[in-house]
Every structure is written in C-alpha cells, then in structure tokens.
Amino acid sequence: MNYFIEGIQGAGKSTLVGKLSEMKPDYKVFREGDYNPVELAWCAFVGKEKYREILDKYALIRSEIEEKSHAEDDHMVICYTQILTDIPGFHKDLEQYEIYNGRVGREDFENIILLRYSKWNGENRIFECSLLQNIVENQILYFEMTDEEIIAFYRKIAAVLAQKQYRILYLDTDDVAGSLEVIRKERVDENGNEIWYQMMLRFLESCPYGKNHGFKGFDNLVAHLEHRKRLEKRILKEVFGEHAVILKSKEYDLESIRETVL
Numbered sequence: 001m002n003y004f005i006e007g008i009q010g011a012g013k014s015t016l017v018g019k020l021s022e023m024k025p026d027y028k029v030f031r032e033g034d035y036n037p038v039e040l041a042w043c044a045f046v047g048k049e050k051y052r053e054i055l056d057k058y059a060l061i062r063s064e065i066e067e068k069s070h071a072e073d074d075h076m077v078i079c080y081t082q083i084l085t086d087i088p089g090f091h092k093d094l095e096q097y098e099i100y101n102g103r104v105g106r107e108d109f110e111n112i113i114l115l116r117y118s119k120w121n122g123e124n125r126i127f128e129c130s131l132l133q134n135i136v137e138n139q140i141l142y143f144e145m146t147d148e149e150i151i152a153f154y155r156k157i158a159a160v161l162a163q164k165q166y167r168i169l170y171l172d173t174d175d176v177a178g179s180l181e182v183i184r185k186e187r188v189d190e191n192g193n194e195i196w197y198q199m200m201l202r203f204l205e206s207c208p209y210g211k212n213h214g215f216k217g218f219d220n221l222v223a224h225l226e227h228r229k230r231l232e233k234r235i236l237k238e239v240f241g242e243h244a245v246i247l248k249s250k251e252y253d254l255e256s257i258r259e260t261v262l
Contacts (some may be wrong), residue, residue, distance in 0.1 A: 002123060002164070003027075004131040006232065007171030008225045009200075010179035011249045016171060017128045019254060024126070031128045033081045035070050037120045039130035044078040044097035045112070051076040054094070061085050100134055102142035102208070109138065110153060117160045131157075131168060132232050140228065141207040147231050154239045166243060167261065170236055173249035176229065177222045 003020060005013045014031070021029045033042035046054065051069070055062050061083065068079040080094035096103065099112055113135060139145045139153070173179045180197075187196030204210045204221055215224070236244035245261050 002125040002127070002166040004127045004166060004168045005171070006129060006132045006168060007249060008133075008173065008176065008179070008229050008232075010183040011171035011173050013128055013171060015250075016169065016247075016252075017126055020126050023254075023258060024124070027124045027126050028122075029126045029128070030130060032134075033079060035068075035077060035079050036127070036130060037122055038116050038127065039134065040077065040099050040112070040116075041129075041134045042079070042081045042098070044076075044080050044094045045099050046076055046078065046097045048074060048076065050097070051078070054078070057093075058087065058090060061087065061090075100138045100142075102138070106143045106145075109143075110156075114156055114160060117157055121164070123165065132170075132235070136228060136232060136235075140224075140231075141204070141209040144209050144212070147234070150231065151235055151238060154235045158239050168236060168240055168244040169257075169261065170232065170244060170246045171249040171252075172229070172233070172246050176225050177218075179249070180218070180222060180225070 005017050005020070007013050017029060017031065021027060030036045030039070032039075035043070044054075055065060058065060064083050064085065065078060065080075068082050070077045070079075078094060078097075080091060083090070099109055104112070136150060139150045145153075184194050184197035187194070189195050200221060201217065204215050204224060209215075210220075210224075213220075215221075233246065236246065247257070
C-alpha cells in the first residue's frame with residue numbers, strides 16, 4: 001500500500017506524515033523538496049544539456065549539485081532547495097526550472113505529471129502533498145482552469161493509478177481562517193517576522209488568477225483556500241472514491257486510523 005497525505009496549508013499534513021512513519025517504520029517518506037517519483041515541487045527539471053550548463057556555471061559546488069541530482073530518461077531532477085550554499089542567486093536561478101507557477105505550459109505540465117505517475121511502480125511509500133496541493137494550485141492560479149477542467153485532468157491521473165495500491169488521507173479543516181492564523185504565527189523568522197504568510201500573500205496577489213480577480217490580503221487568501229478545499233473534496237468523491245478517506249484535521253483518532261484505514 002501507498003499513502004498520499006493531503007489537505008490545505010495548516011491542516012496538519014506534516015504531523016500526520018510523521019505519525020504514519022512511526023507506525024510504519026519500513027515505509028519510505030517523501031516530503032516536499034525530496035526526490036520524489038511522482039512530484040516535482042521545489043525541484044528543478046532540466047534537459048541534459050541545460051544540466052551540463054548548470055554544472056559549469058556553478059563549478060564551485062558541482063559535487064553538491066551532482067549529489068542532489070537524479071537522471072530520468074532525457075531529463076535531470078535537481079533537488080536544489082536541499083543544497084546549502086552562499087553563492088548569490090543560486091536558488092533563485094534554479095527556481096526558474098521548476099514546472100510550477102506557469103513556468104511550463106499547460107499541455108507540457110499535464111504530460112509531465114501523467115508520465116511520472118504512469119512510470120511509478122513503488123510500494124510502501126508515504127507522500128506528503130504529492131497528489132493535490134501543488135498541482136491544483138498551479139491549475140487554479142496560473143492556468144486559470146475551471147473546476148470541471150481540473151476534475152477531468154484528475155480522471156486521467158486516476159486512470160493511470162488504476163492498477164496501483166494507494167490510499168489518500170485528506171485532512172479537512174472547518175476553520176480555514178483559524179488554521180491560517182495559527183501557521184502564520186508559527187512560521188516566522190528569528191525576529192518574529194511572518195515570512196511564510198507574506199510569501200503566500202505575494203504568491204496569491206502576483207499570480208494571473210489573483211491579478212485578474214483583484215486579490216489582496218488575508219480574506220482573499222482564505223477565500224482561495226476554501227475554494228481549493230471544496231474542489232479537492234469533489235475530486236476525492238467524484239474521481240478517487242473508495243481510495244480516499246477524509247479525516248477531521250487535528251481531531252482524528254490514530255488508533256481508529258490504524259484499525260480502519262491502514
């Protein structure tokens with residue numbers, strides 16, 4: 001069996017992943033930024049020629065880059081956010097080679113996702129936000145796809161996964177605004193600055209969807225996440241059916257999950 005842990009920001013995905021990994025120590029865990037067979041968040045995805053150019057450009061940390069790189073057919077995946085360096089602009093430079101935030105077109109984006117899922121044949125894996133969050137955000141905010149178009153795409157993913165063993169554990173929160181208030185105060189720098197929250201606001205306000213809808217501030221961020229949550233729950237019900245289990249965020253009983261879900 002494989003498990004996909006999903007939910008909006010602040011729902012408690014990381015905590016549940018940690019608890020599951022303790023319950024199933026023989027399972028491999030994939031968090032955001034890790035080399036992941038199905039997900040590319042926080043990773044650069046480049047052709048072999050571009051990869052050689054990157055190695056030449058950053059020759060001083062060539063070995064570190066090679067250590068965090070993985071070959072996939074004619075592409076390389078670079079887990080660049082895991083590379084510690086004080087070289088100015090390195091992370092910003094590699095960021096441009098991610099597939100999210102409109103950096104590749106819709107057709108290429110969908111083909112990349114579907115191909116990775118079709119090639120994946122793993123077992124005993126736990127994935128943190130590898131199925132919904134990053135893909136759905138990109139489809140809403142950068143491709144401005146309708147809910148029906150997004151659901152249609154997930155039907156393609158479900159078809160690819162048809163012969164694979166997996167379960168989706170979705171953490172549902174009734175209080176989106178409250179969850180945001182908690183994590184904006186938790187994810188601060190050493191001076192107490194709400195760096196995560198400010199990054200989220202900039203992300204929402206600067207994307208095509210945000211600009212076209214005049215999104216500004218906390219209330220619009222809440223409205224977006226409430227929309228995303230409704231859409232994701234529709235996807236679970238209409239597309240994935242019995243593969244999905246919805247848990248009450250931070251109120252689920254771990255023993256009950258062990259007996260009925262795992």
